[in-house]
Amino acid sequence: MKIICRCEDVTEEEIVQKIKEGYQTMDDLKRIMRVTMGLCQGKGCRKHIAKILSRELNIPIEEIVQPTYRPPVKPIPISATIDKT
């Protein structure tokens, strides 16, 4: 068992199974399994999932469309939100 998305605890076998069920894009997998939606926002799993999709669908990795990237949620001090001009 190889964990691909550590934030959402998703294994390679689970991803391959979903691809075989017809979820064949990064967005499909994101919506059905929450991969790339964890605390790291896909930093730890995005490339691995693209490789699995490429391998399973037999298409070049460059053709795998990446989901929208959002920066990770990180607490900031209130003072950072105050305009100091």
Ligand code: FES
């Ligand atoms: S490892 Fe997948 S969202 Fe963090």
